[in-house]
Amino acid sequence: MAKLFFETYGCQMNLAEADSLVTKSEQRGHTIVECPEDADIIIINTCSVRLTAENHVIGRLGYYRMLNKERHDRDLRIILMGCMSENVGLEVKKQFSDIVSILWGTYNKDLFLDYIEDLVVKQESLGFGAAYSFMPATPSKEYSFKAFLPISHGCNKHCSYCIVPKVRGLEKNRDFQEIIDNAKQLVDEGVKELCLLGQTIDTYKHEGKRLPDLLETIARQSGAERITFLTSHPREFLYETIELMNTYSNMMPFLHLPFQSGNSRILKLMKRNYNIEEYLEKVENIRKIRPDIILSTDIIVGFPTETEAEFEDTLKAFKTVRYNEAFMYRYNTRPNTPAENFEGQVDEEDKLRRLDILVRTHRGIMSELLAGQIGSKTTALFDRESKYSDKIFAETGQKQYLGRTLNNTVCIVDSSVDLRGNVLAVELYDSLNAVMKAKLI
Ligand code: SF4
Incomplete structure (x- = not known):
């Protein structure tokens, strides 16, 4: 061995x-x-x-x-x-x-x-080739009360900057019943939070069943306390998934919806198959269904030929939507992608400057959004001690635990009892940088 x-x-x-x-x-x-x-x-x-x-x-x-x-x-x-x-x-x-x-x-x-x-x-x-077999998902090795549950593999989109379709192949969907059984098994093993995974998760299809059917069955039958899913594609996105968040209290009111750029010409070059107006309309409709939904996104700045004015469009869209969480990157060329050969690569200096503007803008928006949650009551799944826990313990006799609220906001609680692995009721009473200070209620 x-x-x-x-x-x-x-x-x-x-x-x-x-x-x-x-x-x-x-x-x-x-x-x-x-x-x-x-x-x-x-x-x-x-x-x-x-x-x-x-x-x-x-x-x-x-x-x-x-x-x-x-x-x-x-x-x-x-x-x-x-x-x-x-x-x-x-x-x-x-x-x-x-x-x-x-x-x-x-x-x-x-x-x-x-x-x-x-x-x-x-x-x-x-391990190369056309046959893909899904392995049964197991509880996360890092946090045994959480699990990622793959439901599809690969991607049929061909975004010009992305290597995924080449390295993971075309989309393959996992058997519906197999996913349900796996979800139940995970909950039996102590998992409280399930995160369903797929590259463009909204396109899941198996024998006539789609993502909303799968989410609803898992919400009803698995016993999971919290359910979420990644990653939605703005073109394929299904409103029914948001409606489920209103019906099932174990569906987390959180959505990751990458927009990548706020300029329609750049989106076309990226081959994203939507324009920024369509994207913003979707966000508006989503918020009509679930006004308190928390949104996160991915953004690329400095895509080939992106002008200063086009970057400003990204900034404008970003400020319009006001994301709680954003994964922001500067474009870098990936070998074997169509964009590798695009002319008009943006200077590294400009990319870094644009990224810096975006990051600073996000910090401002995020702190306003967090402040807006002060006073609210929710539940949180605690997963780890903060890095300052020992220092706090030396001063107060209490340790500090980090968790995620139902809408995926990070919160921090002082406690003399180990909170890890528990879903507990909390009140958010203050905000500090990117986290909410909370107390158990
Ligand atoms: S960015 Fe996402 S949707 Fe586009 S090709 Fe890559 S994995 Fe597929």
């Missing part, structure tokens, strides 16, 4: 798959080690969406090469798994042929366990 170390980068889908792999590895009798220095085999579950994620993995491989040279008892083996393997795996393997034993793509990740016992097998590139 092998000692395995898992290292995971990127999206929630990667995290969900890694959690399942860790569970399966343990069931097969392998030992999961806490640090790479103790491992026989390191599995790096990679991400190719941004250059920084790829560079980080290259840096890690450099470190592992050094680690391997210092070892005298056994060789370190590395399985490079996931999106980077699909995208640039052969180049990486060539560069690190001394330590990277296997390239494993984004398909059938669980089957790699069949190869672990004998890593000198001939195959060097595995």
Whole structure:
């Protein structure tokens, strides 16, 4: 049996798959080690969406090469798994042929366990191809009371900046009943919050059943205390999913709806298939159904040819919607995407300046929105201690716990009892930077 170390980068889908792999590895009798220095085999579950994620993995491989040279008892083996393997795996393997034993793509990740016992097998590139099998989701290794539950894999969109369709292939939907059974199983194992995952989750379809059917069945039957889903595509988005939030109290009133740019010409270049007017109309309709919904988004600044005026459009749309949470990036070229060859790349300096303006704008909006929640009562699922907990404990005898409210806002509570893993009623009484101060009620 092998000692395995898992290292995971990127999206929630990667995290969900890694959690399942860790569970399966343990069931097969392998030992999961806490640090790479103790491992026989390191599995790096990679991400190719941004250059920084790829560079980080290259840096890690450099470190592992050094680690391997210092070892005298056994060789370190590395399985490079996931999106980077699909995208640039052969180049990486060539560069690190001394330590990277296997390239494993984004398909059938669980089957790699069949190869672990004998890593000198001939195959060097595995897990690529058309057949994708969903692994049963398991409770998160970080927080056992939460779980990511993949319901689809891959994407049929072809946004010009995105590597996902290339590295994860076309969309494949998971069996409806299998998802329901998996959801119930997770709740039986102690999971309180389920997050359904799909690259464009609104397009889920299986034997006539769609996302609202799935959410409703899970809300009614699984026993989960909180249910949410990621990621919605503005064009495909279904209003029924918001209506369910009004019917089922365990549906979190939270929606991640990336808009990427506030300018319709740029959206067209990005091949997003909606314009900004359509996007804003959707937001307005969503808020008519659920006025207190919390929205989050993804934004890219400095897409090729984006002018200053077009960036201003993004800023304007951003201020119109007023997102509670925003994941903001400056565009960087990804190899093997259509936008790689676009002319009119924006200067790095301009991208950074635009990003800085956006980030500062977001901070201002977020603190106003948080202030607007002062005095409200809700529930929160507590998942961790704050990094200041020990300091607070030394001063007050109480520790500090962080949780997420039902609408996904981060809150912080002082308590002499360990709150982790509990869903508790709270009152939000103040805001501090990006979090709400709360007390138990
Ligand atoms: S919708 Fe666009 S950005 Fe999202 S995964 Fe698909 S191709 Fe990528």
